[in-house]
Amino acid sequence: MVYWNNLAPYMRRYTIRILLFVSSYIIILTSSLAFARGGLEHSQATLIGLALITAFPVIGMFWAIFRLLVETDDEYQRLLFAKQTLLATAATLVIVTVWQFLQVYDVVATGPQWMGVIWFAMLGLAAPIVRWKA
Amino acid sequence: MKNRLKVLRAEREWSQQDLADALAVSRQSVNAIETGKYDPSLPLAFRISDVFAMPIEAIFLRDQ
DSSP states (O other): OHHHHHSOHHHHHHHHHHHHHHHHHHHHHHHHHHHHTSSSOOOHHHHHHHHHHHHHHHHHHHHHHHHHHHHOOOHHHHHHHHHHHHHHHHHHHHHHHHHHHHHHTTSSSSOOOOHHHHHHHHHHHHHHHHHTTO | OEEOHHHHHHHTTOOHHHHHHHHTSOHHHHHHHHTTSOOOOHHHHHHHHHHHTSOGGGTEEOOO
């Protein structure tokens, strides 16, 4: 509770948004997969709807992260967040580019997938790198 | 850009956190400015100037 009270208001809003989107994602993903793979035949429109509904909380997480950049009223922290998102984007592009060419040369069967997940992972890795000696 | 933040803060016996609270920024931000890793924007420089009740040029010194 002390940690929560010490957080800047923009970080509290960000944390609440991320927790809401992550919990919505878990609920929507598990229930949508159970529905889709329940043994019944579903129309293409239903499956597209399920895909969009499942993608919504992930898009929400992207929104929350970019909203953090807008709402951070501490300019040095905003600079660090901006560097973090740029580093994560650059690292994701490197991974995806290499993966793509591995697929081109038939080293792997499928091309880049789950790029959002890769970006979130890179965002997590970029945080300590950017803040090291900051 | 060089600055006299650390000296001015020490004269007033303020911690980095005290100054950060007065400026409504994080302690990490005060440390970055103090150690010359980050040059504040003009609005933040004016806020620092107000907190110390000194003109900006008495706090921030141009590189020679």
